[in-house]
Amino acid sequence: MPAKIASGTPSPQKKPATSAAPLDDRACVLLKTLVENYIAGGAPVGSRILSRASGLDLSAATVRNVMADLEDLGFIASPHTSAGRIPTPRGYRFFVDSLLTMQPLEQMDHARILAELAGAKAQPGQIINHASRLLSDLTRFAGIVVAPRHPSNRIRQIEFIALSEKRVLLVLVTSDGNVQNRILSTDRAYSSAELIEAANTLNQNFVGLELDQMRTRVHDELVRIRSDLQALMTAALTASGEALMPKESETIISGEKNLLDVDDLSSNMRRLRELFDLFEQRTALVRLLDLSQRAEGVRLYIGQESGIATLDECSVVTAPYQVEGQVVGSVGVIGPTRMAYDRVIPIVDITARLLSSALTEQAQG
Structure with missing residues (x-):
């Protein structure tokens, strides 16, 4: 598994080698x-260059x-x-x-x-697009941002x-005023009175809930409902869940063409290609960047660590960002394994932090 870069703004101080390091000091240098x-x-790099550049008397x-x-x-x-x-x-x-010296x-x-980022307060989408472009411009690689999923709607009214x-x-x-129709095929005919009763029960127990809350309550509530209405209720809740499913995360990628200039x-x-x-x-990339939302700080995937064959010769540096304390997306940079990690890692880290601040300020404003 790829190691997690320590959370917090990367320090310019050298990271200590782990006690399990298989190399002595000379080999590390x-x-x-x-x-x-x-x-x-x-x-x-040849031995003569190493001998001169290492500062060791070898x-x-x-x-x-x-x-x-x-x-x-x-x-x-x-x-x-x-x-x-x-x-x-x-x-x-x-x-x-173990050996990297971060550059501020x-x-x-x-x-x-x-x-x-602060200058794009009008729309969250503008802020996110700015972040992707900044990552690309500052690193000269590809910058990527996974935008927050659109929040789930809630059901305001149900009718049969x-x-x-x-x-x-x-x-x-x-809840956003959108009206959606679903045709349900039932195993028997229902009277008008039964349809009204089913709608009233659903409106009483499920209106105003988000999708996850609906799923949690379904089992407990259905056992209290008349058995002859349960099939209709279950079909209605399934259709409601489909209507409330959040849209896929939008992924913004900037600077892909920069990679054409990477030898x-x-x-x-x-x-x-x-x-x-x-x-x-983008699907595989979104899954990879979603992993960074489960951990604090910057994560780095080198070559095969990403699990994506196409990235075997690349490194991916990612970090999650937040809105009002909740992780909602991630930012990242994709470039060659021969990248200046000491510079790219702080860029990704600070961009994620400032994006969090800008989006939180926008949400509270």
């Missing part, structure tokens, strides 16, 4: 140096030995075309969990996020109208 150099330059031969150990442990790999090494997803994961977000970027011997029209009036991804056009197909379908 060399791995950290290798990952940072590879992220910055994109080229496999011979090239010693560095090569340590690198061989790191490769055996699965933290780095050696491309066929180069004597240097590159990080593996396991190497990135250890780097992020630049004041200018922080001010831009705050100004643009006989259409034929075994067909009944169910009329539902929802690590653009060199594989087949995978890039699959990635754009994923953006278009």
Whole structure:
């Protein structure tokens, strides 16, 4: 399972290595140096560069030995075309969990996020669109926001109208004034008096409840209802539940085209097409981002950790956001595994926090 980035604004202080770390201090320094150099330059890192950049007083031969150990442990790999090494997803994961030094977000970027989100107070949709675009602009990757689900309506009134011997029209009036009709096929004919009694019972017990509340009360109330009306009541409540189902979450993605400029991804056009197909379908992405709503703080999925094959060469950084203390959606960035985690993680974290503040202020205003 992907590890959770510590909640709270990422600190510029270095994260301590876990006690279970399988590497000694020397290997940690060399791995950290290798990952940072590879992220910055994109080229496999050789022992000479590591020897100079690590600040350790080690011979090239010693560095090569340590690198061989790191490769055996699965933290780095050696491309066929180069004597240097590159990080593996396991190497990135250890780097992020134990070695990463977070960079504080630049004041200018922080001010831009705050100004643009606060400046879109008129409509929540505008605020969410601004957040997606900001994530894309600041990281130069794809920014994604899962918007809150539209809240469930409530049933305001229920009425039955006989259409034929075994067909009944169910009329539902929802709290937003929408009138929905459902035709129910029944196992027997119902008299006008029975239809009025059924409607009165449902209006008395279920009007004004949200869908989840209706489901909770159904069983307890139906046992008290005349057995010969239970089938009609059950059919009516099922149809009411369908009418009240909230709409699917809207997903806003910005900056997909930024990934065309990422060498690590653009060199594989087949995978890039699959990635754009994923953006278009969105269902798998929504499920992934929904997971971030179940935990505090920032979550990071590296390569196969996402469970989505198309993202095997990507990393996804996500964080939940709230309205009035309730988690309602999530924000994220999708980019290559070779991303500047020390910068992207704070951008996602702070955007989620400022989006929460802006939406809460809008809701209370």
